Amino acid sequence: xxxxxxxxxxxxxxxxxxxxxxxxxxxxxxxxxxxxxxxxxxxxxxxxxxxxxxxxxxxxxxxxxxxxxxxxxxxxxxxxxxxxxxxxxxxxxxxxxxxxxxxxxxxxxxxxxxxxxxxxxxxxxxxxxxxxxxxxxxxxxxxxxxxxxxxxxxxxxxxxxxxxxxxxxxxxxxxxxxxxxxxxxxxxxxxxxxxxxxxxxx
Amino acid sequence: xxxxxxxxxxxxxxxxxxxxxxxxxxxxxxxxxxxxxxxxxxxxxxxxxxxxxxxxxxxxxxxxxxxxxxxxxxxxxxxxxxxxxxxxxxxxxxxxxxxxxxxxxxxxxxxxxxxxxxxxxxxxxxxxxxxxxxxxxxxxxxxxxxxxxxxxxxxxxxxxxxxxxxxxxxxxxxxxxxxxxxxxxxxxxxxxxxxxxxxxxx
DNA sequence: CAATGTACTTACCAACTGGTAAGGAGTCAA
DNA sequence: TTGACTCCTTACCAGTTGGTAAGTACATTG
Numbered sequence: 506x507x508x509x510x511x512x513x514x515x516x517x518x519x520x521x522x523x524x525x526x527x528x529x530x531x532x533x534x535x536x537x538x539x540x541x542x543x544x545x546x547x548x549x550x551x552x553x554x555x556x557x558x559x560x561x562x563x564x565x566x567x568x569x570x571x572x573x574x575x576x577x578x579x580x581x582x583x584x585x586x587x588x589x590x591x592x593x594x595x596x597x598x599x600x601x602x603x604x605x606x607x608x609x610x611x612x613x614x615x616x617x618x619x620x621x622x623x624x625x626x627x628x629x630x631x632x633x634x635x636x637x638x639x640x641x642x643x644x645x646x647x648x649x650x651x652x653x654x655x656x657x658x659x660x661x662x663x664x665x666x667x668x669x670x671x672x673x674x675x676x677x678x679x680x681x682x683x684x685x686x687x688x689x690x691x692x693x694x695x696x697x698x699x700x701x702x703x704x705x706x707x
Numbered sequence: 708x709x710x711x712x713x714x715x716x717x718x719x720x721x722x723x724x725x726x727x728x729x730x731x732x733x734x735x736x737x738x739x740x741x742x743x744x745x746x747x748x749x750x751x752x753x754x755x756x757x758x759x760x761x762x763x764x765x766x767x768x769x770x771x772x773x774x775x776x777x778x779x780x781x782x783x784x785x786x787x788x789x790x791x792x793x794x795x796x797x798x799x800x801x802x803x804x805x806x807x808x809x810x811x812x813x814x815x816x817x818x819x820x821x822x823x824x825x826x827x828x829x830x831x832x833x834x835x836x837x838x839x840x841x842x843x844x845x846x847x848x849x850x851x852x853x854x855x856x857x858x859x860x861x862x863x864x865x866x867x868x869x870x871x872x873x874x875x876x877x878x879x880x881x882x883x884x885x886x887x888x889x890x891x892x893x894x895x896x897x898x899x900x901x902x903x904x905x906x907x908x909x
Numbered sequence: 910c911a912a913t914g915t916a917c918t919t920a921c922c923a924a925c926t927g928g929t930a931a932g933g934a935g936t937c938a939a
Numbered sequence: 940t941t942g943a944c945t946c947c948t949t950a951c952c953a954g955t956t957g958g959t960a961a962g963t964a965c966a967t968t969g
Binding site: 916938 | 940941942943944945946947948949950951952953954955956957958959960961962963964965966967968969
Binding site for chain 1: 925926927928929
């Protein structure tokens with residue numbers, strides 16, 4: 506409970522930036538959300554961009570942590586690849602603000618602070634590709650094509666993690682919840698089927 | 708070539724909005740991009756939001772067009788579902804600005820003008836789900852779970868359509884191009900494997 | 910030629926943007 | 940009790956935001 510004002514700023518900013526994007530949120534609005542003035546924010550972080558950078562860095566660290574752990578504990582490539590994606594999915598779904606922010610970084614294509622998020626994503630993708638190339642069914646596929654395969658897994662995970670508001674509006678809360686409850690299992694199924702050797706040539 | 712100023716405004720705005728988001732682009736900037744003042748823009752559209760709405764509407768119409776056509780021409784559910792996703796993928800990849808804008812709409816969760824994009828997406832998803840439920844391997848799966856399955860396909864497609872800048876920066880233009888060249892084929896493979904009846908219980 | 914309409918301009922506005930400067934209130938150590 | 944430090948404030952700034960008002964330049968039409 507001993508969250509410092511500084512940490513609260515980061516948390517509040519993460520939520521607002523996820524909601525409206527970097528340009529959509531003013532530092533005054535972030536301050537107001539906490540009952541403070543924007544100068545309190547500037548006192549702690551110096552500038553809006555630096556605050557944004559810290560938000561991104563915190564998210565990156567979180568998302569990177571699980572990867573290393575799985576790599577070390579799961580030697581079998583199929584299991585490792587599956588678990589790498591599913592763990593990432595769980596993280597993104599459990600922190601939708603983080604998921605949306607990363608997605609925005611993917612879109613923004615500006616030089617701003619997105620280096621932080623990209624470092625994480627690059628490391629993560631690199632690991633996925635390497636693992637994919639160790640899967641028997643994918644061994645002779647080549648790096649670029651392996652990237653295509655794992656990117657589909659990641660897309661299926663990340664896209665859903667970002668879609669709750671829209672899907673809820675479209676299909677209602679109950680249907681969304683049911684879909685969400687099945688999503689991880691279905692994602693596992695999708696991956697498993699793709700990693701299995703091709704069926705006999707009909 | 709007889710593009711009116713109005714159409715040019717929509718095209719320019721689409722590109723800039725895709726790049727920086729609604730709040731990241733000023734109407735003055737859109738005008739300047741065309742060598743005009745922002746009042747020229749206001750003359751044609753009345754307000755920034757209305758322009759944004761028109762951009763979204765145009766994209767929605769484009770993306771909706773292919774769907775109906777495929778539904779009518781492809782009776783087999785597996786083929787139809789596959790083609791619905793692949794056609795959407797092709798469209799999104801061939802118009803990355805549109806893809807990025809739709810993705811932003813997915814994130815924004817504001818009431819602004821995103822109704823336009825959501826109408827398209829809802830119709831499209833509804834069609835996907837219906838088709839999925841007609842696939843033998845998915846028949847007894849339930850609506851919500853079918854939504855989960857097709858959403859994975861869409862995620863795999865849309866996510867990649869949005870990622871060129873980032874992937875290029877990370878892996879270089881050559882690797883990206885190679886991955887892109889394989890992506891549609893791999894996406895088809897992913898879908899096919901998921902729609903086939905489950906393998907014999909190991 | 911006058912009238913009307915379209916496509917644009919300059920001039921202006923209040924509100925807000927991120928950021929600087931300076932100071933107040935509290936704590937803590939010498 | 941004095942000085943220094945942290946955390947926050949009010950006051951202020953120049954630049955930008957979306958938008959209004961009013962006019963200019965130019966066709967089209969009567």
